[in-house]
Amino acid sequence: MIRDDIVRVQNFRKTYSDFVAVDSISFEVYRGEIFGLLGPNGAGKTTTLECLEGLRMPDSGTLRVMDVDPMRDYRRLRNLIGVQLQMSGMPDSISVRESMKFFCAYHRVAPRYDLLDRLGLSDKLDTQYYMLSIGQKRRLALALAVAHNPQVVFLDEPTAGLDVLSRSELHDVLRELQAAGTTIILSSHDMAEVEKLANRVAILLQGKIVASGTPRDLTAAGAGLxxxxxxxxxxxxxxxxxxxxxxxxxxxxxxxxxxxxxxxxxxxxxxxxxxxxxxxxxxxxxxxxxxxxxxxxxxxxxxxxx
Amino acid sequence: MTAFVHHFSFEFRAGVRNRSLLLLNYLFPIGFYLLAGTLMTSLNPSFKEYLIPAMVFFTILTSTLLGLPDPIVSARESGIFRSYKIHGIPELAILIIPALTTILHTIVVAVLIVLTAPLLFQAVLPANWLSFVLSFFLMAFASAGIGLLIGVVSPSSRATILLAQALFLPSMMIGGLMFPAHMLPDALRTVALLLPSTHAVNILGGWTPGGIYTFNPYASAAVLYAGGALAFIMALILFNWDKDNPTRHVRPVFALLAFAPYVIAAVLTFVGI
CATH class of the missing domain: 3.30.70 (Alpha-Beta Plaits)
Structure with a gap:
């Protein structure tokens, strides 16, 4: 069966001065799958995601998201992808309702209050951003990332700082998105979460992919104890x-x-x-x-x- | 258009919700106006003639030079611009909309001053409303451009304060707000031409019957217009989305190009042309 690769990374390399953050990695992500990038801190997960999102310039290699070059044509990419950044911010004084209106207006779609309801933020509509808890901020970021129905969603540590209930809610939302045909690329430290959610994973270590495949294949490839x-x-x-x-x-x-x-x-x-x-x-x-x-x-x- | 309206509406409300912006856009200029109106007019009754333009220009300075830059620096430092970028918000909107809302705040305060100063302090209304309005908008345009430029090139909030004060304090002292520029020594009068407020006051004096001016008012208007336009262009060129990941590689020192019209005006005055 020929699979439709929606994200393609070939020989991608990124350095910061003398530090090699990502060292010539290649992988594909297929349409409709949840793909997990795993690795310890500094492994190159966030750098890889941010280059795919058009936030950072790769040193070399080819990156394509739905056949779009993220750096050359990032304006076109904006409506195709949704992004929840690991480190992002909002103006302190913007309310949840305003942020939904504001970002949806730039994507030229109607505000998705249903998503805020789904993510447990419906009673916080008029709360200003600085008054939200970390978990609420992350849920708002996820709602904003998917409000314009993107075809590919990038999530960087999506459940960091979330309590058990919020984490479970977020997992349900991700499964619903996948069922609706959205491709999801997530990076995480949480192995159990990725094992539960992802169809395929790539393990990054010191900027290189040291293992990739389905979670079952990867565990089977180990010592099997x-x-x-x-x-x-x-x-x-x-x-x-x-x-x-x-x-x-x-x-x-x-x-x-x-x-x-x-x-x-x-x-x-x-x-x-x-x-x-x-x-x-x-x-x-x-x-x-x-x-x-x-x-x-x-x-x-x-x-x-x- | 809807995006512009939502963005503009949010930025305008942020100028009131944010405590430091509320202070710089409203509380500080209104408080200073009440204080200056009370003290200065009793110490120097002739100040009633200058009270309205002086306080209106002061309002522009506080809002644009002190209020406008820091939110830009904070937004870049805290990753707000990264969020904007991933949602496709253009650089132009990020820079122009805060400048426009800041000018709108200054208009609100200016109207308040114009309406209340004659009643509270027997201040004299501007003799030439056209020159008053024109000098207001030219100074607001030029100062907002400089405010944006400071926000774009400043590496931190602390540096922002220093850069903003480097223009704000001289504007207060020798920019024609507290006393007329023609009373300054020659050297200082030339230096004062490096400041937008001097040119705004000069336009007002030059286009008011019997008004005093130290430099051709048409040239002052051209300086403010060119300085403002250059500042906006340089702010756009020097804009970076991310503190750790500069996407523009023009050196911040090129921001000084925006001051070329002011420097030319000062040099021409110095050489006596």
């Missing part, structure tokens, strides 16, 4: 020297944690050991490797997946 956390009354299992198939072992918050290649055999052995030592079980958890585990594995070894 299953995490077993066990909490017993006397922590007897901590004293045992050997359990079958266990490759790594650690302790945290009263739990003994085992990383195993054969979870069935390890669980059985752990339970038998605890029973034999008359040590009552309090909790037992078996977790498959997550994107975060894979990310930590990659960043620890600086492994480059071609």
């Amino acid at each position: 299953t995490k077993i956390s066990i909490h017993t009354e006397d922590s007897s299992v901590a004293k045992a020297e050997y359990f079958p198939a266990v490759r790594q072992k650690s302790s945290k918050d009263g739990y003994e944690i085992f990383y195993t290649t054969d979870p069935g055999a390890t669980v059985l052995a752990l339970l038998e050991f605890a029973k034999a030592h008359d040590d009552p079980l309090i909790d037992l958890r078996v977790e498959r490797p997550t994107l975060e585990d894979r990310f930590l594995e990659i960043t620890a070894h600086k492994e480059v997946v071609s």
